[in-house]
Amino acid sequence: MGKLTAPAIVERALEIGDAEGLDAVTIRRLATDLGVTPMALYWHFKNKEQLLIGLxxxxxxxxxxxxxxxxxxxxxxxxxxEGLIGVLRGHPCARNVLEQVSQTSVPRFLAVWDEALGLARSAGFSVEESCLITKYLLQSAITIADAPVHYQPGRTAEEVAEIFRVKRLELESLPAGRYPHLVEMAGPMVSGTPGLYDTFGVDLICAGIEALAARR
Known part of the structure; x- marks a missing residue:
């Protein structure tokens, strides 16, 4: 292969992490996959912690x-x-990566964090409120990206359809007199619409922040 670069190492680590989990991402495994010695990787990342920061x-x-x-x-x-949700949704290992690194060690994360703080301040929120908003945004993104079963990778269409069917029947079998709304909405409660799940979640969070800002 050509000259080994940090982006090439990170890309391969991301592929392994998405497919097999972060535990499978090791210097030795990466060296084998990239056709180099482990020492060649150490020139770019001295240990796994530094590799995760790069990821x-x-x-x-x-x-x-x-x-x-x-x-x-x-x-x-x-x-x-939306960008953070996209990253978390697009890469199964992303949440694990972000949880295992010190956020202050990731330059681009610091840039995003600083941007969010500045935006909250420009909207009229106090320092303490702005700090809370950035924390809520991160947790909201994680929650939205931790989607229902129909988003989970590795399932066949038949498996997903069967999961939907069983869960829907469970709700539809509840006593309608006691749980009328659950029975009525069993279908959308179980399956829903993937696109709407994301956009409505973002709308909900952003509308709340904008409404609070309007009261300032």
Whole structure:
């Protein structure tokens, strides 16, 4: 292969992490897959901790704020939330990566965090409120990306359909007199619409922040 680069190492680590989990991502495994010696990788990442920081930085790169962004704060804050959800949804190992690294060690995460704090302050929130908003945004993104069973990778269409069927029947079999709304909404409660799940969740979080800002 050509000259070994840090991006090539990170890309392969991400592929392994998504397919097999982060425990499978080791210097020795990466060296074998990339056709080099472990020492060649140590030139770029001295240990797994540094590799995970590189992974986190690479993941965040896709939606880190652009300089001189003059969009309204509402649009920019929404973009950060949607970007983080996209990363978490697109890479099964992303949440694990972000939870295992020190956030202050990831330059692009710091940029996103700083951007979110600044946007909250520009919306009229206090320092303490702005700190809380950024924490809520991160946890909301994780919650939205931790989607129902129909988002889980590795399931066949038949398996998903059967899961839907069983769960729907469980709800439809409840006493309608006692749980009328659960019985009525059994179908959408179980399966729902993947696109709506994400967009409505983002709308819900952002609308709450905007409503609070309007009261300032």
């Amino acid at each position: 986190a930085d690479h993941l965040i790169a896709g939606f880190a704020p652009e300089p001189a962004d003059d969009r309204p704060w509402q649009q920019r804050l929404r973009g950060l939330l």
